[in-house]
Amino acid sequence: MPRISKKGQDMPESPIRKLVPFAENAYKQGKTVYHLNIGQPDIKTPQIALDAVKVHSLDILAYTRSEGSEGYRQKIANYYAKNDIHVKHDDIIVTTGGSEALLFAFGSITDVDDEVIIPEPFYANYNGFSTSSGVKVVPVISKIENNFALPPIEEFEKLITSKTKAILICNPGNPTGYLYSKEEIKKLAAIVKKHDLFLIADEVYREFAYDGVNHYSILQEEGLENHAIVIDSVSKRYSMCGARIGCLVSKNKEVIKTALKFAQARLSPPTLAQIASEAALETPQSYFDDVINEYVERRNVLIEELNNIEGVQVANPKGAFYCIAQLPIKNSDAFAQWLLESFDVDGETVMVAPAAGFYSTPGVGLNQIRIAYVLNKESLIKSVNILKEALKVYKD
């Protein structure tokens, strides 16, 4: 049989999705499964976006420009201006989700064997994107004991080698909920300028910043024009994960010129979804106020309930809608599978994401899970109760 590539073999499975067949089996057994594994919000998509797709006047569902339709990019630039981020439409390339923006960023700035420094734990698919680009992830360790606070900035500097091309942060963070302060962004900016590196910030959760703290974008940082690359997406902002629309933003013309070649190779981002995303930009602030309130309440309920379980440690998220919980078990992979295969409370069980896949350091995070608080409070309370009952009887 012809052989699969080494790269293909090295591609990690997504810890968020790899247990799906076990969930399917649980459904077949008639069980209800609470999905805490994936960041698929249950929040309604703005009606204005859904309507735009229903009433469009297209005769031909044609390609758009590779960088995305000009009208949409102009409006994205306006959206950024409202967020005190000043970019032009030609600093923006519309992509098929933030996922493709990450691939374009890696493709544009790294060569095989280059290194990218990433605070760990990180969004699991950074491992996959790095593998597919032949890039080595160099982790900066953050710990649950310190609420996943960023380690001293000097720790980053120690890791910089001649192969380092970029520092990649996720702000607010998936899976930790960590929200970077303005001071931290300034320190990171100083490092990337000093060592002439790129700073990639995945800001797909920009709006989801809690407790009165404002998000500070790397695009707001003066003097970082040639270094900053922002990854963005409509997926979470407007609960439009299935639209598959995101963007890459940089004031560095060479980055945009290069990313555009990757964009041309895949022809264009989805046309109908750009129409929906353009309409979504008209979503009133009241929608976000309600959504943010809802997530804060969910977070508070979830963290309180988790803290009530003996032996469970949890960091308090300040943004996004995830948390890492450390459980009194040895292997969360086996535990998560067992929950789906062999455990239920009155016919109901939970699906969680084993956290080891959110680290690149082998053997770390084995007793942790990532929980997405994308379900209503009642379901979250039920889910945590299922975890609590499961931990009483589970044997590693």
Ligand SMILES: Cc1ncc(COP(=O)(O)O)c(C=O)c1O
């Ligand atoms: C941190 C982060 N970045 C990027 C993505 C990719 O999102 P999408 O491709 O749906 O825009 C996700 C999805 O969960 C995410 O959590």
